[in-house]
Amino acid sequence: MPEEQGYSALTEGVYYILLALHSPLHGYGIMQLVKEMTGGRVILAPGTLYGALNSLLERGWISAVDHSGDKTRKEYCITEQGKQILNQEIKRLEELLHNGQRILGGVN
Amino acid sequence: MxxxxxxxxxxxxxxxxxxxxxxxxxxxxxxxxxxxxxxxxxxxxxxxxxxxxxxxxxxxxxxxxxxxxxxxxxxxxxxxxxxxxxxxxxxxxGPFELYSDRESRIRHYGQICLMIGAVGAINLGVGLMYVFGTELKVGWLNLFAAALAAVPVTFYGRRMLKLKRAQKIFE
Structure with a gap:
């Protein structure tokens, strides 16, 4: 496993989970929103989503929203640190896109 | 019914x-x-x-x-x-899968191999102990179990390697 550095790429799943958690959502809500955002291309499977949510909680990139009384449906939300990571990633993706278009853009 | x-x-x-x-x-x-x-x-x-x-x-x-x-x-x-x-x-x-990424699938295969591998290793150890000791018949049974455990470890291991090779290029 590569140790994460500032320049490490996020997986597609993690990228979309962080994006979906811009406002608080529970597991099912994340799956639905990501599916919707990508027109059904990215379908997060529950085992993968569960593992990713736990890793993101450990890193402090997301937090569990406390619902007093309602224990059945845990909601998650992105943290400031998570937003920072997401913004870094968007810059990286912009660079990928920019370079791709710059080199291949004029060919077709 | x-x-x-x-x-x-x-x-x-x-x-x-x-x-x-x-x-x-x-x-x-x-x-x-x-x-x-x-x-x-x-x-x-x-x-x-x-x-x-x-x-x-x-x-x-x-x-x-x-x-x-x-x-x-x-x-x-x-x-x-x-x-x-x-x-x-x-x-x-809609379609039901437990995992949607290679990493999780690799980890799952890894855990299965580890679990079956551990059972196999224990049987191999106990079997060798018996075979070189006195309980010959029991020993062969353990060795048979160890050989049997090697089969799934091999095919799960192969599937894991295939995913790992794909992971070098694709996310």
């Missing part, structure tokens, strides 16, 4: 396929108690089945949290055997 079938599988993915074939015929797994599968008659293809090796037994707190999370997204646990669990989801709700 309930039907019960006794069957043994070495490969959980073949077992999954069998359960989904049974579902297509209208026989839905409702209970598993090693090595007996109990099916109930229902709509053909009503459920999609998936099998997973959990990191802990199902009654463990961490497993309970995971199973509850799955329930929230419409996945139901219908049976278990030690750390193996049997899940199902309504097929009408």
């Amino acid at each position: 309930r039907h019960s079938i006794m069957k043994l599988f070495m490969d959980y993915e073949k077992e999954e396929k069998w359960l989904n074939d049974m579902s297509a015929k209208g026989l839905q797994l409702v209970h598993y108690s090693f090595p007996r599968y109990t099916f109930e008659e229902g709509e053909p293809g009503e459920y999609t089945y998936r099998i997973q090796l959990l990191e802990n037994i199902p009654s463990h707190l961490e497993s309970q949290a995971y199973i509850r999370f799955l329930e929230e997204v419409g996945v139901e646990m219908v049976g278990s055997y030690i750390r193996w669990v049997y899940f199902r989801k309504k097929t009408a709700d």
Whole structure:
């Protein structure tokens, strides 16, 4: 496993989970929103989503929203640190896109 | 109407396929108690089945949290055997997979290999001890069990390597 550095790429799943958690959502809500955002291309499977949510909680990139009384449906939300990571990633993706278009853009 | 079938599988993915074939015929797994599968008659293809090796037994707190999370997204646990669990989801709700990334699949295969490998290694150790000791017959039985364990470790290991090779290029 590569140790994460500032320049490490996020997986597609993690990228979309962080994006979906811009406002608080529970597991099912994340799956639905990501599916919707990508027109059904990215379908997060529950085992993968569960593992990713736990890793993101450990890193402090997301937090569990406390619902007093309602224990059945845990909601998650992105943290400031998570937003920072997401913004870094968007810059990286912009660079990928920019370079791709710059080199291949004029060919077709 | 309930039907019960006794069957043994070495490969959980073949077992999954069998359960989904049974579902297509209208026989839905409702209970598993090693090595007996109990099916109930229902709509053909009503459920999609998936099998997973959990990191802990199902009654463990961490497993309970995971199973509850799955329930929230419409996945139901219908049976278990030690750390193996049997899940199902309504097929009408869309395709049902437990993992959507290579990394998780690789880790799952790894855990299975580790578990079966450990059983195999213990049998190999005990078997060698017996064979070179006095209990010759018991020893051969252990060695046979160790050889048997090597089979799934080999095929799961191969699937794991295939995914790892793909992971070098694709996410």
